[in-house]
Amino acid sequence: MLSRYCRRWVAAFALTCTVSAPSAWAGPDDDTLVVAFQREVVNLDYLYTTSQEHVILSDLTDDRLFDVDTQTNEISPMLATSYTYVDDTTIDVTLREGVHFHSGASFSADDVVYTYNWVLSPDSGTRASGTVSRWLERVEKLGPYQVRFHLKDVYPLALRDMARRIPIRRDGAYQVDGKDDRGAQALRPDGLGPYRVESFEPGQRAVLVRFDNYYAGSPKGRAAIGRIVARTIPDWGTQQAELMSGGVDWAYDMPLDVAQSMAASGRAVHQAGPSLRVSFVVLDAGGVAGPSSLTDLNVRRALNYAVNRKAIAEFLVGGVAQPLFTACHPAQFGCSQDVPHYAYDLNKAKSLLAEAGYKKSEPLELWAYRDRAVAEAVAADLSAAGVNVKLRYGQLASLDRARAEGKIRAYIGSWANGGTADTAMIARVHFGDTDRNLSRNPQVAQFVMDAERTNDKARRTDLYHQALQIIADQAYWIPLYTYSVNYLMSPVLDFPIPPDGLPRLYEARWKQP
Secondary structure, three states, rough: OOHHHHHOOOOOOOOOOOOOOOOOOOHHHEEEEEEEEOOOOOOOHHHHOOOOHHHHHHHHHHOOOOEOOOOOOOOOEOOEEEEEEEOOOOEEEEOOOOOOOOOOEEEHHHHHHHHHHHHHHHHHOOOHHHHHOOEEEEEEEEEEEEEEEEOOOOOOOHHHHEEEEEEOOOOOOOOEEEEEOOOOOOEEEEEEEEOOEEEEEEOOEEEEEEOOOOOOOOOOOOOOEEEEEEEEOOOOHHHHHHHHHHHEEEEOOOOOHHHHHHHHOOOOOEEEEEEEEEEEEEEOOOOOEEHHHHHHHHHHHHHHHHHHHHHHHHHHOOOOOOOOOOOOOOOOOOOOOOOOOOOHHHHHHHHHHHHHOOOOOOOEEEEEEOOHHHHHHHHHHHOOOOOOOEEEEEEHHHHHHHHHHOOEEEEEEEEEHOOOOOOHHHHHHOOOOOOOOOOOOHHHHHHHHHOOOOHHHHHHHHHHHHHHHHHHHHOOEEEEEEEEEEEOOOOEEEOOOOOOOOOOOOHOOOOOO
C-alpha cells in the first residue's frame, strides 16, 4: 500500500536557467528582507480581507488589544495593559499610554471605541463584522485609557477574537471629506504595528519599513530588520529561481518537492512547521442532498476504514503532518482525542459495505478544490474498497455554491481555524447552523452552541468531548490529516518557525557573520 503512495511523488523539476550563486545575499547588505507570496495582496486593511497573506502583513503593520502566546495559548496584553470581568458579559479594559499611530497621532480610548463601533455598524461592510456582531453589543469609553465591552451573552472567546481579528484604527479613519469611505485604509493603513507602509502596488508588492516610534513593552518586541518587501510571485518555479539567485529571501507554503529540491541545492534552507489547518471529508449523513447510501452508518464507517490517513500524511503531505482522527485540530482547546478511531483496514471496509448491502452501481461524487494529489489518493482508497467514486475536482466557489444549494454528498474540506487554538473555531461552522453541516444532528449542534455560552473551561471541555464522541461514533466525517507548512529561506536568515502556522515576520533577523 505504501508503495502506491510513494509512486505519487513527483520528481522535483530542474531550473531551465543557470543561476550562479551570489557572492553575498542582498538582504543583509541593505537590511531588506524580500518575501514571496503566491496569492495577490490587493488590500492592506485586514478589516476588509481574510487570506493568510493579509494576516501576515497585518501583523506587521497593525496591533490589537491583546496577543495570544503561541506556546501556552494564553491571552496577554498588547495595546491593553489589563482587563477585568465585571460580570460574565461586561469586560473593562485598561489601555497602554504613550502609543502612537504611524501618522504620529496618539492612541487612546477614542480609537478603540471608534474601531469596534465601525465594525459593528451595518454600513461598514467589514469582513470582521460577522465575527464580532455575534457577541458584542457595544463599547463604551470610561476614561482616556479605559473602555468597557458590553457583550450580548456569555462568550468565552471574546478576548481571543479581540486578539486575532480586530486591528485598532485611528478615530475617524474611515471618514473622508465628511463621508464614510470603506477603502480609506486599503493602500496605506495608519497602523500601530512595528512596521509602517512606505509604498504599495496592489497585486504586486508592498514595501514596509520599521516604525522607529514603536512602543516599548509590546509582546512583539522591536523588529530587527529595517525593511520588508512582500512580492507577489504566483509561479513556484519563479519563486524557486528568485531564491536561487538571492532575489527572494523567504517563501512559505511551498510544495514539498520544490522545497526539498531547493534544500538539496544548498542555496536555501528548508524547514517544515506545524499549522492549525486540517483536512477532512464531509459526508452527507443527514441526507441533505437526498436519499443515498451515506445515510447508512455502516457505509460511513466503511469509508473511514478505507482511507489510509497515515500514508497520505507521511508520503503526500510530509513534514510534520499527522493523521487526523477527530473533527478538530489536536492542538486546539477542547479537541478530545478520546473518541473512536478508524485505523486503516481495507478488509473491514469491504465487510461493512457488504453488510450494508452497498451497491457499486451507486456513484459517489467526491468534490475537491485543493491538494489534488491528496484528493486522488482518497478517491483511490475508496475505490479499492469497492466504492464507485467519481472525483470532481474544481474551484472552491463552485463547491460552495453547490453545497449551499444542497447538491453535495461528499467533499474534501480544509479549515485553518482562523489561527485560533480552540475547537469552537471549527465546531460552530461545521456542526452549527450553516450549510457546511451535512450531519444535521441537533444534539451535536446543541453541545457546540452550549460550549460557547459558558466561561467554565471544564464545562466547555466536557461539551466538546460529548460532541466529538458522537461525530466520530457516527462517522459524520473522514478526518484526514493536519497540515505541514514548508518554509524556504536564505541561509543567512534566522526565522523562528511558528507553532500555529502563522508566520510572524517581525521575529526574523539576520544571522551574525
